[in-house]
Amino acid sequence: MEFKEAKNKFIQTWGALGSQWGINKTMAQIHALLMVSAEPLSMEDVMDELLISRGNASMNLRALMDWGIVYKEYKSGERKEFFTAEKDLDELAVKIAKERSKREIKPALKVLKDVSSINRATSLETKHFVEQTSKLYDFVLKADNMIDKVTEIKDNWIGRLVMKIMR
Amino acid sequence: MEFKEAKNKFIQTWGALGSQWGINKTMAQIHALLMVSAEPLSMEDVMDELLISRGNASMNLRALMDWGIVYKEYKSGERKEFFTAEKDLDELAVKIAKERSKREIKPALKVLKDVSSINRATSLETKHFVEQTSKLYDFVLKADNMIDKVTEIKDNWIGRLVMKIMR
DNA sequence: TTAAAGTTTCAATATAAAATGAAAGTTTAA
DNA sequence: TTAAACTTTCATTTTATATTGAAACTTTAA
The missing domain is CATH 1.10.287 (Helix Hairpins)
Incomplete structure (x- = not known):
């Protein structure tokens, strides 16, 4: 199995597991994506990786932050907001x-x-x-x-x- | 609060909790109902109490039995099947x-x-x-x-x- | 200031999950 | 053996949930 394939499989599985436990699929997928990303991702990045709309990304990132398991980060020189997951x-x-x-x-x-x-x-x-x-x-x-x-x-x-x- | 009201409130709450945890509402409600019933109930009884269709009752009782938390019982002289919940x-x-x-x-x-x-x-x-x-x-x-x-x-x-x- | 870059909101829409109900299937007693 | 009592199945419909996308809002750099 190749990296890209493995990554996708992981994200899909985590999403499915989430929805079986009452957490919405996209929320779980975003969390999975951030968990395995070495670098913080922008909202664009998340949208592109998961093929979801801006609104969906925004709402679920917000929800993950409300849960306290995703953090907002700023990169100096960049105007965009970036996101990372709690990895512990x-x-x-x-x-x-x-x-x-x-x-x-x-x-x-x-x-x-x-x-x-x-x-x-x-x-x-x-x-x-x-x-x-x-x-x-x-x-x-x-x-x-x-x-x-x-x-x-x-x-x-x-x-x-x-x-x-x-x- | 009166018995009937309390019972209903309990069933509704248990159903809501279930669906938040990925267990379908009716399944959780049937389980709740059987939990607090002193006597085994027939499928009719369940349908009447929860106002659900025969098919729904049948499918969810079956699912609960698959999970091993609801049992089928027979009463002597009665042709119908009765159901009880695991109460421990x-x-x-x-x-x-x-x-x-x-x-x-x-x-x-x-x-x-x-x-x-x-x-x-x-x-x-x-x-x-x-x-x-x-x-x-x-x-x-x-x-x-x-x-x-x-x-x-x-x-x-x-x-x-x-x-x-x-x- | 203002306009470009970015984010949020929410009514409308799409998707997924659950419920219905009638037909098919099964069991039992006479 | 059959017909009444009862249960299961599953195509269709309903309901609940998630997603979209465009408009409104916010922030920032020039």
Whole structure:
């Protein structure tokens, strides 16, 4: 396989993976492209490489910056803006996890809490509902907390030990 | 809030969360409905509760069974088929994780491995590409392996200890 | 200032994904 | 063995999502 072919395959795959996980295809593709680019790219560059419109490029670059995983850069002497991706993968994972937690998990947790707090003194049906949603609340909360814990892992010895055991 | 209202809110929220994570809305809603139903439900029941067509119900119940998180049941004397959801949340999480790993992560890993193995003796550009995709391969592999490890956690003392520390 | 270079916005359009529903298929009890 | 009860399939339609592109906006250098 040749460089150009490999690069394209990578970008397509990353895009597909993204959309399977609820991240829009172009956004994932732009991120992939920037990840493997040695140099920062301009919006033109991105448009040309991925064959997408200016508007699409603009909107998705903005979204990636909102997620904190793509940065704007300026080159001296150049008027254009350039973009680079976060290349530290631990950092990348943490940012994605935190962002999704904030946008999706936290609001869902709120609803779970609300619906599991209805008056349980009534029917058997209601009792079962409250029981299940309460369990779910605890579970999701615990899972969500793990994200924060993982962030701290590298800062403490037991965390590093655990990582070694988990390999 | 009243039972019926709470139940509906839960189902809608779970459906929305699902589609944000690449699982189709109806599939997530059916799962939610079965999760909080004290009794197994028939396909009719599901159709009526969620106001969906027979075809839709059939296809998504089948998909949920393929994922191994919904089971078919028979009631004696009844000709209809009934459905229940996996209600053990640890079990549920493991099954979802395994299934997504199998369907999405594993194929992506294969591609990552392939593209990171192109001849690296060429340009600087190529060198950077190989470097990045190799790192990504290692990272995704590690993350994916964690799923298996988590499965085993409950079976060994260090795992339980870790869970306590992570709380 | 102003006009050229560049970026953003958003209504309109295209694309992809999900849902419908009727026909075909299957199972079961009489 | 057949007809009623029930389930599955899939071509068509609907809905949701992503993309385009041209106009509006912003910035900068002369």
